Amino acid sequence: MSRPGFARAMAAAAVFALSVSVFVTGVVLTLSGPAQAASLGTLTLSQTSGSVTDKPMFLRATTPAPCPKGYGENANLRIGPAGGPYTNLAVALGGGGWDLEPFTIDPNRSFETAAGRVPEDKSKWWVIVDCYSLTEGRHADEFRAPIQVCGSTWTTEATCPSAAQTSTMLTVTPTGTAYAGAPVTLTATVTPAAAGTVLFRRTTGTETADVGSAPVSGGQAVLTTSDLPGPAGAELEKAHKLTATFQPADPNAFLTSTSAPADLTVVPAGSVTVTLKTDKVSPQPPGTALALTAEVKPRVEGEQPATGSVSFVRLPAGGSNGEQAIGSAELAAGAATVTVADLPGGAYDLKAVFTPATGSGWQAAESARTRFVIGTPTQTTTTLAVTPDGPKPQGIELTLTARVTPTDATGSVQFMDGSAALGGAQPVASGLASLKTTQLAAGSHPLKAVFTPQNEVDHSGSTSQAVTYQVTAPGQVDGLEVTDTDGNKLGVNPTLSPGQKVTVVARGFAGNETITVTLNDAEPTTVTAADGTARYELTVPADAPDGAARLTLAGAAHRVVFDFTVVGNGNGNGNGDDDGDGDGDGDGDGNGDGGDGNGDGGTGGGQLPRTGLPLIGIGLTGMALVGAGSGAVVSTRRRRPEPAPVVWPDNENPTD
Incomplete structure (x- = not known):
C-alpha cells in the first residue's frame, strides 16, 4: 500500500475508533446518572453557634485552601439546606485570583434573611463557598461548613444538644452618649449563670466588627474599651449598635444567646x-x-x-x-x-x-x-379636612385641605403626619391651602396643618387640631412577577437572551405614583404604578454582555429588583437555554430538565451539575464523526464562555 493510502486508512480507523469510544462513553455516562457534588474542604466560621437573626450571621468564613486551579475568577458565600438550593450570605467576590491562596469572605446578612424564612427546628443546612471560571462556569464541588438549626439558634455541632436555654442582657456605661476616647464599660448578664465567654460586637453604619470578649463570672461578663470609633471629618457624632453574644463553655449543657442591641453615640470630647x-x-x-x-x-x-x-x-x-x-x-x-x-x-x-x-x-x-x-399681631386659626373619609386602603390618593382665618392672612401651611412633614409647605390663597398624597402607609395617622404667616408682626401662626386618619392594608400583595411572551412565569434569577422580551409586574407601591425603572447603569425611565402596581415591558438589549444583570423599580418608599442572567441565545454551550425560550431549562418545554451547568435545568439555585448526556445524541455524534472521517474535514467549534456568577445586592433582599 502506498504511503498516502496508508495514511488515509489510519485516519479513517482513528475516527472510527473515536466514534465508538464516544458512543460507549455516552452509554456509561447515561447509565451513571447525575454526579454528586463533593466537599473541597471544611470552611472555618468565626464562631461555632449563634442566633438565626444575628446580622451578620457570623463575621467571616475562611476556606482551608484556594479554589481549584482555573476556577478563581469569582467566589461566593451562600447558605441552604444540605445539598441546596443556596442563597447568598454575602456579595460575590470578583476580580480573580481566588485560586491562588486560601481566602476569607465576610457575610452581610442574617441566616433568616438569607434563607428568606425562619429555618425549621432540627433542620440541617450547609454554609458553602463555591468557585467560578469564566469559561467553565461553577465548579462542581464546593467548600462546606455543615450547621444544625436548634430552635432560634444554629450550631456547627452535628446534632442539637440537650441544652438549657439562656438569655443575655447588655448594659452600657455611660448610657446613650460617650465622648471619643473615653472608657466605655459593657456589661453582659447571662441567665442562668453558665460558664462561657461573651463576644461583644458593634455595628457602625454598614460595618460590623468585634469589640472584644470577656469570660463569664458569676453570671456577668464585663469589658471596658476606649476604642469605639468617634466622629471623623465633618461628622458631629458616630452611632453604634452594640450586642453581646454568650458562647457556653459546654454547648451540651447550655445554648448560645444574643442580647438586644444597645445604642451608643460617640461625640467629640468636650462637646x-x-x-x-x-x-x-x-x-x-x-x-x-x-x-x-x-x-x-x-x-x-x-x-x-x-x-x-x-x-x-x-x-x-x-x-x-x-x-x-x-x-x-x-x-x-x-x-x-x-x-x-x-x-x-x-x-x-x-x-x-x-x-x-x-x-x-x-x-x-x-x-x-x-x-x-x-408687637400685637392678629390671631389666626387653622382647621384641617381630609377627603375622602377614612378608612381607606394604602395607595388611595388623599386630599388635605387647610382653612386659615382671617382669610387675608398670607403665608404657607405645612401638612404633618405626626412629627413628619408631608411634602413641602403649601401657599395660602384666600385662606386655603391643600396637598394631595398617596404616601401614607397602612396604620393610624395623626394629621395636622401648621400655618406660618408671611409677616409675623401682622398675623400669628396657628396649628390645627389633629385629624386621626386610618389607612388599611393595600388591596394587592407586594411582590414581583415576571412572564415571557408566552405567558410563562419565570422563576428567581432566570436566564434571558439578548433581544428577549419579558413583562415585569411589581407591586407594593403607592397608587398612581411615578416609578423610576433602571437597567444596570443605563439611563432610567419611568412608569406609573396603577393602584400600586407597576408594569414594565423589558427587552434585553441586543448588545447586553453575558453575566449578571439587574432591573430596579423604585418608588418614593418602596423598591423591587429583578435579577437575571444574560446568555447568548442558542449557543449550545450548556448554559441551560439552548432552546432560546429564556427560561433557563434548555429543553424547550419549561420543565427544567435540560441541564444548565448549574443544576438540573432550573434557574441557577445551586443544584448539582449533570454529567449524563443523551444516549441518542452521543450516538449521532459518533455517526457524524464517522461520516466526517470518510470524506470531510472535522471542524471545531470554539466554546462560548459561561455566564458570570450572579452578584446579588449588598444589603437587601431581591424585594424590600
Whole structure:
C-alpha cells in the first residue's frame, strides 16, 4: 500500500475508533446518572453557634485552601439546606485570583434573611463557598461548613444538644452618649449563670466588627474599651449598635444567646448642648421685660458642669445678617440669664452662643434659633379636612385641605403626619391651602396643618387640631412577577437572551405614583404604578454582555429588583437555554430538565451539575464523526464562555 493510502486508512480507523469510544462513553455516562457534588474542604466560621437573626450571621468564613486551579475568577458565600438550593450570605467576590491562596469572605446578612424564612427546628443546612471560571462556569464541588438549626439558634455541632436555654442582657456605661476616647464599660448578664465567654460586637453604619470578649463570672461578663470609633471629618457624632453574644463553655449543657442591641453615640470630647429658653411666650407688646436663659450641658451624662460665658444675640427673622448683641452672662451651675426690655417691634430669631473658659477643655457651641415677635399681631386659626373619609386602603390618593382665618392672612401651611412633614409647605390663597398624597402607609395617622404667616408682626401662626386618619392594608400583595411572551412565569434569577422580551409586574407601591425603572447603569425611565402596581415591558438589549444583570423599580418608599442572567441565545454551550425560550431549562418545554451547568435545568439555585448526556445524541455524534472521517474535514467549534456568577445586592433582599 502506498504511503498516502496508508495514511488515509489510519485516519479513517482513528475516527472510527473515536466514534465508538464516544458512543460507549455516552452509554456509561447515561447509565451513571447525575454526579454528586463533593466537599473541597471544611470552611472555618468565626464562631461555632449563634442566633438565626444575628446580622451578620457570623463575621467571616475562611476556606482551608484556594479554589481549584482555573476556577478563581469569582467566589461566593451562600447558605441552604444540605445539598441546596443556596442563597447568598454575602456579595460575590470578583476580580480573580481566588485560586491562588486560601481566602476569607465576610457575610452581610442574617441566616433568616438569607434563607428568606425562619429555618425549621432540627433542620440541617450547609454554609458553602463555591468557585467560578469564566469559561467553565461553577465548579462542581464546593467548600462546606455543615450547621444544625436548634430552635432560634444554629450550631456547627452535628446534632442539637440537650441544652438549657439562656438569655443575655447588655448594659452600657455611660448610657446613650460617650465622648471619643473615653472608657466605655459593657456589661453582659447571662441567665442562668453558665460558664462561657461573651463576644461583644458593634455595628457602625454598614460595618460590623468585634469589640472584644470577656469570660463569664458569676453570671456577668464585663469589658471596658476606649476604642469605639468617634466622629471623623465633618461628622458631629458616630452611632453604634452594640450586642453581646454568650458562647457556653459546654454547648451540651447550655445554648448560645444574643442580647438586644444597645445604642451608643460617640461625640467629640468636650462637646456640649446649648438650649435657649424665654420666660414669656411670643408675641409680646413693645416694652415687655423678657428674660433669656441659656442652659449649657455636657453631652455625656454625669460630667462636671461646663464653665465659660454665654452671649445672647438677635437677628431679623429668617435672616443670616444683621446680628445684634442683647447681652452676656457667666455660667453658674450650667446656666446663664439676661433680661431685656428694649427690643423694638418686629419678628426676631434669638440665639445663645457659649464660649468656654480658657483651658477648660469644653468646645464652643450655640443654641438653635428661637423665633420671637414683639408687637400685637392678629390671631389666626387653622382647621384641617381630609377627603375622602377614612378608612381607606394604602395607595388611595388623599386630599388635605387647610382653612386659615382671617382669610387675608398670607403665608404657607405645612401638612404633618405626626412629627413628619408631608411634602413641602403649601401657599395660602384666600385662606386655603391643600396637598394631595398617596404616601401614607397602612396604620393610624395623626394629621395636622401648621400655618406660618408671611409677616409675623401682622398675623400669628396657628396649628390645627389633629385629624386621626386610618389607612388599611393595600388591596394587592407586594411582590414581583415576571412572564415571557408566552405567558410563562419565570422563576428567581432566570436566564434571558439578548433581544428577549419579558413583562415585569411589581407591586407594593403607592397608587398612581411615578416609578423610576433602571437597567444596570443605563439611563432610567419611568412608569406609573396603577393602584400600586407597576408594569414594565423589558427587552434585553441586543448588545447586553453575558453575566449578571439587574432591573430596579423604585418608588418614593418602596423598591423591587429583578435579577437575571444574560446568555447568548442558542449557543449550545450548556448554559441551560439552548432552546432560546429564556427560561433557563434548555429543553424547550419549561420543565427544567435540560441541564444548565448549574443544576438540573432550573434557574441557577445551586443544584448539582449533570454529567449524563443523551444516549441518542452521543450516538449521532459518533455517526457524524464517522461520516466526517470518510470524506470531510472535522471542524471545531470554539466554546462560548459561561455566564458570570450572579452578584446579588449588598444589603437587601431581591424585594424590600
